[in-house]
Amino acid sequence: MTEFTSKLLEIITNIPYGKVTTYGRVAEIAGNPRAARQVSWTLRAYSNKYNLPWHRIINSKGTISLKRGQGFELQKSLLEEEGILVMENGRVDLREYLWNGDSHQKFE
DNA sequence: AACCTGACTTCGG
DNA sequence: TCCGAAGCCAGGT
Numbered sequence: 001m002t003e004f005t006s007k008l009l010e011i012i013t014n015i016p017y018g019k020v021t022t023y024g025r026v027a028e029i030a031g032n033p034r035a036a037r038q039v040s041w042t043l044r045a046y047s048n049k050y051n052l053p054w055h056r057i058i059n060s061k062g063t064i065s066l067k068r069g070q071g072f073e074l075q076k077s078l079l080e081e082e083g084i085l086v087m088e089n090g091r092v093d094l095r096e097y098l099w100n101g102d103s104h105q106k107f108e
Numbered sequence: 109a110a111c112c113t114g115a116c117t118t119c120g121g
Numbered sequence: 122t123c124c125g126a127a128g129c130c131a132g133g134t
Contacts, residue, residue, distance in 0.1 A: 022116085023115075023116055023117085024116065024117060024118095034117085035116090036116040037115090037116050038116090039115085039116080040114070040115040040116065041114075044115070059115080059116065060116075060117055064115085066115055067115085075115090
């Protein structure tokens with residue numbers, strides 16, 4: 001795999017329990033803010049092999065990208081198991097659960 | 109090399 | 122807020 005991909009894996013592994021982040025944010029931290037699509041590709045390719053917390057990654061709109069019947073339900077339940085509130089339409093409140101990659105979270 | 113395809117994003121209307 | 126279009130990245134054909 002490319003160096004960029006291994007960087008993505010490292011970042012994904014660091015997403016804390018109970019938090020979510022976006023494809024674009026992961027790509028940005030890895031150094032290429034425009035490689036969001038590559039993040040989704042990477043998840044599909046390595047989630048099983050490296051046991052990645054893939055469910056903690058959602059899109060920039062704050063919703064689950066997977067379609068119903070194709071992983072949506074699984075991702076929703078995995079997030080809820082971590083105490084994350086997920087609307088029926090797959091929306092998550094990013095203001096509350098977003099992990100920015102920083103050590104300190106924003107304070108309201 | 110060309111073309112298609114996504115678990116994406118941003119921007120306009 | 123909610124689409125649609127256009128831009129983008131890399132792997133598969």
